[in-house]
Amino acid sequence: MHRRRRTALVLTAAIAAAAPLLTACGSEAHPGAAAVVGGQRITVAQLQSRVDEVRRAQRAAVPDEAQYQQVLASTSSLTRDTLHNMVLDQVLHRAAQDEGISVTRRDVEQMRAGLEQQAGGAKALQTAWLQKYGIAPARLDDNLQLQLEAQKLAAKLGTDTSQPAFWKELSKASQELRIDLNPRYGAWDVQKSSRVDARTPWVREVTTATGTGGGQPVPA
Numbered sequence: 001m002h003r004r005r006r007t008a009l010v011l012t013a014a015i016a017a018a019a020p021l022l023t024a025c026g027s028e029a030h031p032g033a034a035a036v037v038g039g040q041r042i043t044v045a046q047l048q049s050r051v052d053e054v055r056r057a058q059r060a061a062v063p064d065e066a067q068y069q070q071v072l073a074s075t076s077s078l079t080r081d082t083l084h085n086m087v088l089d090q091v092l093h094r095a096a097q098d099e100g101i102s103v104t105r106r107d108v109e110q111m112r113a114g115l116e117q118q119a120g121g122a123k124a125l126q127t128a129w130l131q132k133y134g135i136a137p138a139r140l141d142d143n144l145q146l147q148l149e150a151q152k153l154a155a156k157l158g159t160d161t162s163q164p165a166f167w168k169e170l171s172k173a174s175q176e177l178r179i180d181l182n183p184r185y186g187a188w189d190v191q192k193s194s195r196v197d198a199r200t201p202w203v204r205e206v207t208t209a210t211g212t213g214g215g216q217p218v219p220a
Helices: 003-008 044-063 065-074 078-096 105-121 122-133 137-157 165-177
Strands: 033-037 040-043 188-190 194-196
Touching: 003 105, 033 078, 033 105, 040 044, 040 078, 044 065, 044 078, 044 122, 044 137, 078 137, 078 165, 078 194, 105 137, 122 137, 137 165
Parallel strands: none
Antiparallel strands: 033 040, 188 194
16 A cells, blocks of 8 residues: 555544453533543534534535435444544644654645645545545645654654554553543544444434434544
């Protein structure tokens, strides 16, 4: 896999299987919170807003109703996947900060220009990121900044984003941030820095044509 393509998967890959160290928060402890990261709430409203951004972009990209329904079916876990990415974004940013890593606006512009050239233009790149990684066009630059942080972090560690040394740093950042998820969205695996499904078979996610996610997974 091309190095840039592989790095893009850092924030958008399918969620790993369950592992031992998990954290979760009850809705009673954090009312209205989808997650608490570093003492800061990611509200259910903020999460839904992100999901709606993706759904609107998908609707615009796929005007045919039958095809759009297929898109909805294939991205039925969008809410939980989006939350996974919103949390992992903060984990990665914390890990990069801990190592003194920063990314400039020029860095992002250069990366975007290169990717647009590979994809065949700005619109093609936006469509590819939307379809493959669930990133709305308005969030593309933010995502590219995080990809660059991941690249720089891996380089400083003398590894790449697929290796245990890289994920060990993310695990450390996850522990520092004391991540809690509302159980309706699963739990956070500190070892793997990944969201995992909690065993709550009575909780079901319902994704409507307007993009409303009910409860069971996505990432952003």
